[in-house]
Amino acid sequence: MQKSVRLKSFELVARNIDDVDVNLLHALSLGVGWPHRPKDWDLLRRAGHGIVAVDGIGRVFGSAMWFPHGNDFATIGLVITSPRTQAQGNARWLMEQVFERCGDRNLSLNATDAAYKLYVSLGFTKEAIGYQYQGDVAPVLPALPPLNGELSELSGDRLEEIAALDTRAFGVNRGKLLALLSENASIRVLRRGGEAVGYSMCREFGRGHVVGPIVASNDHDAIHLTAVHLKDLAGAFARVDTRETGAFAEFLQQSRLAVSETVTTMSRGRRFLNLKDNEPRVYGLAGHAVG
Structure with missing residues:
Protein backbone atom coordinates (compact mmCIF):
# COMPACT_ATOMS: atom_id res chain seq x y z
CA MET A 1 0.00 0.00 0.00
CA GLN A 2 1.29 3.42 -0.94
CA LYS A 3 2.07 5.16 2.38
CA SER A 4 2.41 8.60 0.83
CA VAL A 5 1.04 10.39 -2.20
CA ARG A 6 2.26 13.31 -4.28
CA LEU A 7 -0.46 15.66 -5.47
CA LYS A 8 1.20 18.30 -7.67
CA SER A 9 3.36 20.23 -5.19
CA PHE A 10 2.07 18.42 -2.08
CA GLU A 11 3.73 15.31 -0.63
CA LEU A 12 1.20 13.86 1.80
CA VAL A 13 1.46 11.12 4.41
CA ALA A 14 -1.20 9.44 6.55
CA ARG A 15 -1.20 10.34 10.24
CA ASN A 16 -3.36 8.89 13.01
CA ILE A 17 -6.31 11.23 13.53
CA ASP A 18 -5.81 11.12 17.31
CA ASP A 19 -2.42 12.78 16.88
CA VAL A 20 -3.78 15.82 15.03
CA ASP A 21 -4.92 19.05 16.70
CA VAL A 22 -8.72 19.07 16.74
CA ASN A 23 -8.72 22.71 15.64
CA LEU A 24 -7.06 21.66 12.38
CA LEU A 25 -9.80 19.08 11.85
CA HIS A 26 -12.41 21.73 12.57
CA ALA A 27 -10.83 24.03 10.00
CA LEU A 28 -10.87 21.18 7.45
CA SER A 29 -14.60 20.58 7.88
CA LEU A 30 -15.36 24.31 7.84
CA GLY A 31 -13.52 24.54 4.54
CA VAL A 32 -16.09 22.26 2.87
CA GLY A 33 -19.11 23.72 4.68
CA TRP A 34 -19.67 20.87 7.17
CA PRO A 35 -21.09 21.87 10.58
CA HIS A 36 -18.90 19.76 12.89
CA ARG A 37 -17.65 21.61 15.96
CA PRO A 38 -14.39 20.66 17.72
CA LYS A 39 -16.42 18.77 20.35
CA ASP A 40 -18.21 16.86 17.57
CA TRP A 41 -14.86 15.81 16.17
CA ASP A 42 -13.72 14.75 19.63
CA ASP A 55 2.24 17.47 4.45
CA GLY A 56 5.77 17.81 5.75
CA ILE A 57 4.99 20.84 7.91
CA GLY A 58 1.80 19.43 9.42
CA ARG A 59 -0.81 21.10 7.22
CA VAL A 60 -4.02 19.04 6.95
CA PHE A 61 -5.32 18.23 3.45
CA PHE A 67 -16.33 3.02 12.89
CA PRO A 68 -16.09 -0.73 13.52
CA HIS A 69 -19.15 -2.53 14.88
CA GLY A 70 -18.18 -6.09 15.71
CA ASN A 71 -15.51 -7.95 13.76
CA ASP A 72 -17.01 -7.89 10.27
CA PHE A 73 -18.66 -4.51 9.74
CA ALA A 74 -17.77 -0.81 9.80
CA THR A 75 -19.24 2.47 8.62
CA ILE A 76 -17.05 5.04 6.90
CA GLY A 77 -17.38 8.79 7.25
CA LEU A 78 -15.67 12.16 7.57
CA VAL A 79 -13.99 11.59 4.20
CA ILE A 80 -12.96 15.16 3.52
CA THR A 81 -10.41 16.58 1.12
CA SER A 82 -9.34 20.20 1.05
CA PRO A 83 -10.48 22.16 -2.01
CA ARG A 84 -6.89 22.34 -3.29
CA THR A 85 -6.62 18.53 -3.57
CA GLN A 86 -10.21 17.43 -4.31
CA ALA A 87 -9.56 16.71 -7.99
CA GLN A 88 -6.06 15.25 -7.56
CA GLY A 89 -6.78 11.76 -6.16
CA ASN A 90 -6.56 12.57 -2.47
CA ALA A 91 -9.93 11.01 -1.61
CA ARG A 92 -9.14 7.78 -3.46
CA TRP A 93 -5.80 7.50 -1.68
CA LEU A 94 -7.49 8.09 1.69
CA MET A 95 -10.08 5.40 0.95
CA GLU A 96 -7.33 2.94 0.00
CA GLN A 97 -5.75 3.58 3.39
CA VAL A 98 -9.10 2.88 5.05
CA PHE A 99 -9.58 -0.37 3.10
CA GLU A 100 -6.17 -1.59 4.21
CA ARG A 101 -7.02 -0.95 7.87
CA CYS A 102 -10.56 -2.37 7.70
CA GLY A 103 -9.43 -5.65 6.14
CA ASP A 104 -12.29 -7.93 5.08
CA ARG A 105 -15.03 -6.01 6.88
CA ASN A 106 -18.31 -5.28 5.14
CA LEU A 107 -18.60 -1.51 4.77
CA SER A 108 -21.29 1.15 4.52
CA LEU A 109 -21.21 4.90 3.99
CA ASN A 110 -23.36 7.88 3.04
CA ALA A 111 -22.03 9.44 -0.15
CA THR A 112 -22.41 13.07 -1.12
CA ASP A 113 -23.29 13.77 -4.74
CA ALA A 114 -19.71 14.92 -5.37
CA ALA A 115 -18.22 11.66 -4.07
CA TYR A 116 -20.77 9.21 -5.49
CA LYS A 117 -18.85 8.26 -8.66
CA LEU A 118 -15.67 7.69 -6.67
CA TYR A 119 -17.42 5.22 -4.35
CA VAL A 120 -19.00 3.38 -7.28
CA SER A 121 -15.52 2.98 -8.76
CA LEU A 122 -14.34 1.56 -5.42
CA GLY A 123 -16.97 -1.18 -5.42
CA PHE A 124 -19.78 0.39 -3.41
CA THR A 125 -23.40 -0.16 -4.50
CA LYS A 126 -26.42 2.06 -3.93
CA GLU A 127 -29.03 1.06 -1.35
CA ALA A 128 -31.10 4.16 -0.54
CA ILE A 129 -31.27 7.96 -0.55
CA GLY A 130 -30.83 9.82 2.72
CA TYR A 131 -32.40 13.21 3.39
CA GLN A 132 -30.92 15.82 5.71
CA TYR A 133 -33.84 17.74 7.22
CA GLN A 134 -32.98 20.84 9.21
CA GLY A 135 -34.21 24.26 10.21
CA ASP A 136 -35.79 26.21 13.05
CA VAL A 137 -38.47 24.06 14.63
CA ALA A 138 -42.05 25.30 14.35
CA PRO A 139 -43.42 26.97 17.52
CA VAL A 140 -46.34 24.52 17.44
CA LEU A 141 -45.92 21.00 16.06
CA PRO A 142 -48.52 19.45 13.75
CA ALA A 143 -51.24 17.22 15.20
CA LEU A 144 -49.87 13.82 16.16
CA PRO A 145 -51.41 10.39 15.50
CA PRO A 146 -52.74 8.48 18.53
CA LEU A 147 -49.96 7.18 20.76
CA ASN A 148 -49.83 3.40 20.94
CA GLY A 149 -47.95 2.66 24.14
CA GLU A 150 -46.15 4.60 26.83
CA LEU A 151 -43.43 7.14 26.11
CA SER A 152 -40.95 7.95 28.87
CA GLU A 153 -37.40 9.07 29.56
CA LEU A 154 -34.56 6.55 29.65
CA SER A 155 -31.38 7.16 31.61
CA GLY A 156 -28.02 6.52 30.00
CA ASP A 157 -27.19 3.74 32.44
CA ARG A 158 -30.14 1.63 31.21
CA LEU A 159 -29.16 1.26 27.57
CA GLU A 160 -29.38 -2.52 27.87
CA GLU A 161 -33.16 -2.10 27.64
CA ILE A 162 -32.86 -0.90 24.02
CA ALA A 163 -29.70 -2.79 22.98
CA ALA A 164 -31.39 -5.77 21.33
CA LEU A 165 -33.94 -3.51 19.63
CA ASP A 166 -31.18 -1.34 18.17
CA THR A 167 -29.23 -4.37 16.96
CA ARG A 168 -32.29 -5.68 15.12
CA ALA A 169 -32.79 -2.30 13.46
CA PHE A 170 -29.18 -1.46 12.63
CA GLY A 171 -28.07 -5.01 11.79
CA VAL A 172 -25.09 -5.28 14.15
CA ASN A 173 -24.40 -4.41 17.77
CA ARG A 174 -23.28 -0.78 18.11
CA GLY A 175 -23.35 -0.59 21.90
CA LYS A 176 -20.10 1.38 22.20
CA LEU A 177 -21.43 4.14 19.96
CA LEU A 178 -24.77 4.35 21.78
CA ALA A 179 -22.98 4.60 25.12
CA LEU A 180 -20.89 7.52 23.85
CA LEU A 181 -23.89 9.31 22.34
CA SER A 182 -25.90 8.86 25.53
CA GLU A 183 -23.37 10.76 27.63
CA ASN A 184 -24.88 14.10 26.62
CA ALA A 185 -28.20 13.05 25.13
CA SER A 186 -31.85 13.12 26.09
CA ILE A 187 -33.26 9.62 25.51
CA ARG A 188 -36.90 8.56 25.15
CA VAL A 189 -38.22 5.01 24.94
CA LEU A 190 -41.58 3.77 23.70
CA ARG A 191 -42.98 0.69 25.45
CA ARG A 192 -45.96 -1.54 24.71
CA GLY A 193 -46.90 -4.15 27.25
CA GLY A 194 -43.77 -3.26 29.19
CA GLU A 195 -41.49 -4.02 26.22
CA ALA A 196 -39.35 -1.43 24.44
CA VAL A 197 -40.52 -1.10 20.83
CA GLY A 198 -38.76 2.15 19.90
CA PHE A 205 -24.49 18.90 17.28
CA GLY A 206 -23.28 21.46 14.76
CA ARG A 207 -25.52 24.52 14.63
CA GLY A 208 -28.05 23.20 17.17
CA HIS A 209 -29.42 19.75 17.99
CA VAL A 210 -29.73 16.48 16.11
CA VAL A 211 -32.52 14.00 16.82
CA GLY A 212 -31.08 10.56 16.20
CA PRO A 213 -30.75 7.72 16.30
CA ILE A 214 -34.49 7.07 16.05
CA VAL A 215 -35.52 3.40 15.99
CA ALA A 216 -39.14 2.36 15.44
CA SER A 217 -41.28 -0.17 13.58
CA ASN A 218 -43.72 2.24 11.93
CA ASP A 219 -44.21 5.89 11.01
CA HIS A 220 -46.56 6.69 13.89
CA ASP A 221 -44.12 5.44 16.53
CA ALA A 222 -41.25 7.30 14.86
CA ILE A 223 -43.27 10.53 14.76
CA HIS A 224 -43.95 10.41 18.50
CA LEU A 225 -40.34 9.54 19.27
CA THR A 226 -39.22 12.58 17.28
CA ALA A 227 -41.93 15.00 18.40
CA VAL A 228 -41.11 14.45 22.08
CA HIS A 229 -37.75 16.13 21.42
CA LEU A 230 -38.80 18.72 18.86
CA LYS A 231 -41.45 20.17 21.18
CA ASP A 232 -38.64 21.20 23.52
CA LEU A 233 -36.74 22.81 20.64
CA ALA A 234 -39.45 25.17 19.37
CA GLY A 235 -37.78 28.02 17.49
CA ALA A 236 -34.34 26.41 17.79
CA PHE A 237 -32.25 24.83 15.04
CA ALA A 238 -32.64 21.06 14.72
CA ARG A 239 -31.62 18.35 12.29
CA VAL A 240 -32.96 14.88 11.47
CA ASP A 241 -31.29 12.59 8.93
CA THR A 242 -33.64 9.97 7.51
CA ARG A 243 -34.21 7.67 4.55
CA GLU A 244 -38.00 7.86 4.90
CA THR A 245 -40.31 9.46 2.35
CA GLY A 246 -43.79 8.79 3.79
CA ALA A 247 -45.73 10.08 6.79
CA PHE A 248 -42.58 10.50 8.88
CA ALA A 249 -41.02 12.80 6.28
CA GLU A 250 -44.27 14.76 6.01
CA PHE A 251 -44.22 15.29 9.78
CA LEU A 252 -40.69 16.71 9.58
CA GLN A 253 -41.76 19.10 6.83
CA GLN A 254 -44.80 20.21 8.82
CA SER A 255 -42.46 20.86 11.76
CA ARG A 256 -40.63 23.34 9.44
CA LEU A 257 -37.59 21.16 8.81
CA ALA A 258 -36.63 21.22 5.14
CA VAL A 259 -34.33 19.04 3.06
CA SER A 260 -30.98 20.80 2.79
CA GLU A 261 -28.96 17.97 1.25
CA THR A 262 -29.31 14.39 0.05
CA VAL A 263 -26.80 11.56 0.28
CA THR A 264 -26.71 8.01 -1.06
CA THR A 265 -26.39 5.12 1.40
CA MET A 266 -24.00 2.60 -0.16
CA SER A 267 -22.49 -0.71 0.84
CA ARG A 268 -19.44 -2.79 -0.06
CA GLY A 269 -19.80 -6.47 0.74
CA ARG A 270 -23.12 -7.58 2.19
CA ARG A 271 -26.14 -5.31 1.94
CA PHE A 272 -26.57 -3.07 4.96
CA LEU A 273 -30.13 -1.80 5.38
CA ASN A 274 -33.10 -3.51 7.00
CA LEU A 275 -36.24 -1.90 5.54
CA LYS A 276 -38.82 -4.62 6.20
CA ASP A 277 -42.33 -3.45 7.08
CA ASN A 278 -43.38 -3.71 10.74
CA GLU A 279 -39.87 -4.56 11.89
CA PRO A 280 -37.57 -2.21 13.82
CA ARG A 281 -35.50 0.00 11.56
CA VAL A 282 -33.47 3.18 11.75
CA TYR A 283 -35.84 6.08 11.06
CA GLY A 284 -33.29 8.69 12.12
CA LEU A 285 -29.54 8.32 11.70
CA ALA A 286 -27.12 8.90 14.54
CA GLY A 287 -25.10 10.83 11.96
CA HIS A 288 -23.90 10.62 8.37
CA ALA A 289 -20.57 9.17 9.45
CA VAL A 290 -21.82 6.46 11.78
CA GLY A 291 -25.21 5.51 10.26
Missing part, protein backbone atom coordinates in the same frame (compact mmCIF):
# COMPACT_ATOMS: atom_id res chain seq x y z
CA LEU A 43 -16.75 12.51 20.11
CA LEU A 44 -16.27 10.89 16.69
CA ARG A 45 -12.59 10.26 17.43
CA ARG A 46 -13.64 8.45 20.60
CA ALA A 47 -16.17 6.40 18.62
CA GLY A 48 -13.89 5.23 15.82
CA HIS A 49 -10.54 5.40 14.08
CA GLY A 50 -9.18 7.69 11.43
CA ILE A 51 -6.33 9.00 9.37
CA VAL A 52 -5.42 12.49 8.22
CA ALA A 53 -3.45 13.45 5.13
CA VAL A 54 -0.75 15.92 6.16
CA GLY A 62 -7.83 15.48 4.15
CA SER A 63 -9.37 13.01 6.58
CA ALA A 64 -11.18 9.68 6.64
CA MET A 65 -12.70 7.74 9.53
CA TRP A 66 -14.13 4.27 10.08
CA TYR A 199 -36.37 4.80 21.18
CA SER A 200 -34.81 8.12 20.22
CA MET A 201 -31.92 10.35 21.29
CA CYS A 202 -31.41 14.10 21.02
CA ARG A 203 -28.10 15.86 21.55
CA GLU A 204 -26.22 19.02 20.64
